[in-house]
Amino acid sequence: MQITLLQGILLSVFGAIAGVDSYTEALYIFRPIISCAITGVILGDPMTGLLAGGIAELTFAGLTNAGGTQPPNPAVCGIMTVVIAHTTSVSPATAVGLSLPFAMLMQYIILMYYSLFSGFMPGLDKAAENADTKKFNRFIGFSVVVMALTFFVVIFLSAYAAQAPMASLVKAMPTWLIHGFELAGGVLPAVGFAMLLKVLLRVNYVPYLLLGFVVASFINYSNVLPAAVIGAVFAMIDFFNNKQNQKLQAQIDEVRENGGSEDGI
Amino acid sequence: MESKANQKYTKVSKSDITKLGLRASLFQLGFNYERMQAPGWTWTQIPIWKKIFGDDKEAMSEAMVDNMNFINTSPPLVSILLGLLTSMEEKRVDRKTISGLKNALFAPLAGIGDAIYWFTIMPIVGGICASFASKGNPLGPIIFFLVYLAIFLCRIPFAHLGYDMGTKAIDVIQENSTIISKSASIMGLTVIGALISSYVTLSLKVKIGSVSLQKDFLDKVFPNILPLGFTFFLYWLLKKKEVSPIVLIAIVFVLCIACSWLGIM
Numbered sequence: 001m002q003i004t005l006l007q008g009i010l011l012s013v014f015g016a017i018a019g020v021d022s023y024t025e026a027l028y029i030f031r032p033i034i035s036c037a038i039t040g041v042i043l044g045d046p047m048t049g050l051l052a053g054g055i056a057e058l059t060f061a062g063l064t065n066a067g068g069t070q071p072p073n074p075a076v077c078g079i080m081t082v083v084i085a086h087t088t089s090v091s092p093a094t095a096v097g098l099s100l101p102f103a104m105l106m107q108y109i110i111l112m113y114y115s116l117f118s119g120f121m122p123g124l125d126k127a128a129e130n131a132d133t134k135k136f137n138r139f140i141g142f143s144v145v146v147m148a149l150t151f152f153v154v155i156f157l158s159a160y161a162a163q164a165p166m167a168s169l170v171k172a173m174p175t176w177l178i179h180g181f182e183l184a185g186g187v188l189p190a191v192g193f194a195m196l197l198k199v200l201l202r203v204n205y206v207p208y209l210l211l212g213f214v215v216a217s218f219i220n221y222s223n224v225l226p227a228a229v230i231g232a233v234f235a236m237i238d239f240f241n242n243k244q245n246q247k248l249q250a251q252i253d254e255v256r257e258n259g260g261s262e263d264g265i
Numbered sequence: 266m267e268s269k270a271n272q273k274y275t276k277v278s279k280s281d282i283t284k285l286g287l288r289a290s291l292f293q294l295g296f297n298y299e300r301m302q303a304p305g306w307t308w309t310q311i312p313i314w315k316k317i318f319g320d321d322k323e324a325m326s327e328a329m330v331d332n333m334n335f336i337n338t339s340p341p342l343v344s345i346l347l348g349l350l351t352s353m354e355e356k357r358v359d360r361k362t363i364s365g366l367k368n369a370l371f372a373p374l375a376g377i378g379d380a381i382y383w384f385t386i387m388p389i390v391g392g393i394c395a396s397f398a399s400k401g402n403p404l405g406p407i408i409f410f411l412v413y414l415a416i417f418l419c420r421i422p423f424a425h426l427g428y429d430m431g432t433k434a435i436d437v438i439q440e441n442s443t444i445i446s447k448s449a450s451i452m453g454l455t456v457i458g459a460l461i462s463s464y465v466t467l468s469l470k471v472k473i474g475s476v477s478l479q480k481d482f483l484d485k486v487f488p489n490i491l492p493l494g495f496t497f498f499l500y501w502l503l504k505k506k507e508v509s510p511i512v513l514i515a516i517v518f519v520l521c522i523a524c525s526w527l528g529i530m
Contacts, residue, residue, distance in 0.1 A: 023293060023294065023296065024290065024291050024292075024293045024294060024340075025293055025340045025341075026290040026291065026340075026417055027413060027414070027417055028409075028410075028413035028416075028417075029410070031391070031409065031413075033391065033394055033395060033398055033405060033406050033409050034406050034409060034410055036398075036406075037398070037403070037405075037406040046403070047401055050398045050399075050401050050402070050403060050405065050406070051398065051399055051401060053395070053398045053405065053406060054395040054396065054397070054398035054399025054400075054405060055395075055399060057391050057394065057395040057398070057409075058391070058392070058395050058460070058464045060391075061387065061388050061391050061392065061395075061460060061464075062388075062457075063510070064383045064387065071510070072514075097518065100514065104511070113297075114296060114297050114298045115297070115298055116297075117295060117296070117297035117298075117304075118297040118298050118299035118300075120295075120297070120304075121297065121299050121300055121303075121304070121333075124304055124307075124333060125330070125333055127329075128307065128326065128329035128330045128332075128333050129326055129329075129330055130326065131322045131323075131325040131326040131329060133311045133315070133325075133329075136304065136307060136308045136311060136329075137308070137311075139295055139304060139308075140291075140294045140295050140304070140305065140308045143294050143295045143296075144294060176522075176525045176526045177522060177525070177526075179525040180518075180521045180522030180523075180524070180525035180526065181518075181521070181522070183466075183521035183522075183524065183525055183530050184517050184518045184521040184522070186465070186466030186467070187465060187466065187467055187495070187517050187520075187521055188514065188517055189460070189464050189465050190461070190465045190467075190492065190495055190496045190499055190517070191499055191510060191513045191514055191517060193457055193460060193461050193465065193496050194496050194497075194499035194500040194502075194503055194513070195503065195510055196384060196388065196453070196457050197454075197457065197496070197497075197500045197503075197504075198500060198503045198504050199379075199384065200384055200450050200453055200454055200457070201454065201500070202450075205450060205451060205454050208451050208454045208455045208458070209454045209455070209457060209458040210458060211455055211458060212454065212455035212456055212457065212458025212459040212460075212462075213458035213459065213461055213462045213489070213493060214458075214462075215455075215458075215459055216458070216459035216460075216462040216463050217462045217488050217489045218488075222396055222400075223392065223393045223396035223397070223463075224388075224389065224392040224393060224396070224456055224459040224460055224463060225393055226459075227455055227456055227458065227459030228389045228392075228393070228452070228455070228456050228459075230455060231451060231452040231453070231454070231455025231456055232452055234451050234452070234455065235448040235449065235451045235452040236448070238447060238448055238451055239444060239445075239447075239448040242444045242447065242448075243444065246440075246444070
């Protein structure tokens with residue numbers, strides 16, 4: 001199905017808003033589950049939006065900007081996943097794989113801006129010395145406009161202008177290649193989870209990881225809620241134990257100090 | 266003399282703190298590699314400084330110059346720090362003390378924020394909402410949006426909390442940052458274990474004679490062992506070989522397309 005000019009513009013406007021949101025991390029409408037759903041509504045295909053959102057969100061579960069790293073852009077991934085699934089009628093899992101190059105393109109543009117914006121710092125330092133608050137307003141406003149425009153243009157070109165070549169490209173792909181992308185859509189969440197493990201996993205936490213894995217593998221339930229509850233139970237036990245230990249430690253220190261001074265007498 | 270000096274500065278009102286909390290949602294604007302969040306951080310506080318310093322250009326310039334130093338902290342928690350520092354600016358605490366506190370607190374706060382928001386709430390809420398969405402249930406994106414709207418709005422009570430607690434907040438943050446991060450890691454890892462089992466899809470099509478390797482062997486011996494093994498393989502590449510996430514994504518694509526071509530998966 002084709003994307004009309006009006007739909008293209010609406011998508012680009014949403015892309016600009018979600019893009020700025022991915023910069024500020026304020027409302028989280030940039031996350032794939034939301035950006036897919038809204039794209040689905042704009043394209044008159046809400047079901048594809050929902051299904052794609054479910055898959056794309058998991059792909060990005062660990063691809064976060066925690067610790068100042070910049071992942072492939074989730075807003076662009078969300079929008080393009082639904083656009084590709086809608087225009088070429090490939091499955092949402094395949095579409096996630098095909099949307100990643102667009103999300104990475106946006107990632108590199110943003111990284112470039114982060115370097116570029118550094119060039120404004122000496123000017124802002126001077127403005128700070130002169131208590132020139134207007135210059136700060138102008139710079140912040142400028143950064144919003146630059147981000148919004150970039151997302152608008154990137155989404156307009158990728159979703160609207162490139163839809164015909166995109167469709168013929170997908171049509172020209174052999175089945176094994178399309179299936180390969182579909183498989184990748186199912187495996188990609190592992191990259192994100194591995195990134196989370198890299199930050200979180202310590203040897204003494206391995207039992208909790210295995211516990212969650214076993215719970216989900218053997219308890220038949222539609223989502224990860226049982227594991228989350230069990231995780232919360234263990235987190236609480238650990239929290240109270242630590243608090244208790246902290247108190248005991250404080251008491252021991254106190255006794256030691258007092259004991260020490262008494263011995264001194 | 267002192268009473269006169271004090272008269273120059275108006276006390277901030279409750280609504281000023283509320284506005285500070287709301288403005289804090291935009292504090293990542295102007296993010297760049299050299300100072301990270303410094304320009305947005307400074308910009309966020311301009312209105313409240315105007316209120317506190319009045320026409321005192323010198324105090325304003327001192328505050329602005331000082332806050333243009335590097336800062337990188339947690340967006341959902343930043344308003345606690347903003348509220349705390351505002352209470353100190355208002356009491357005209359020595360500039361060195363204020364900037365020392367800021368520098369001592371922003372990193373632990375970032376640690377707590379990442380542990381709670383990216384590594385615990387995101388996998389749980391994202392995982393549960395994605396499972397709704399992938400069944401075509403619009404509750405997925407709706408619940409996700411509402412949860413993150415609540416997190417967005419928490420910036421307001423957090424700003425008040427920081428302001429009201431004042432210096433007491435310092436002990437709370439420093440005392441609890443490791444314990445909270447630990448508990449959040451436990452919960453996060455349990456959920457990640459469950460997510461690996463539920464949402465990484467890897468299954469072999471290989472048959473040995475009439476025996477399907479996946480259905481008749483692996484699923485009987487240990488279900489989801491392949492997703493777990495593969496995630497750990499990626500983790501090993503990330504942690505020990507320091508392969509970048511982008512390379513991992515490429516590996517996933519190449520592997521999946523190759524397996525599809527060979528008919529293994």
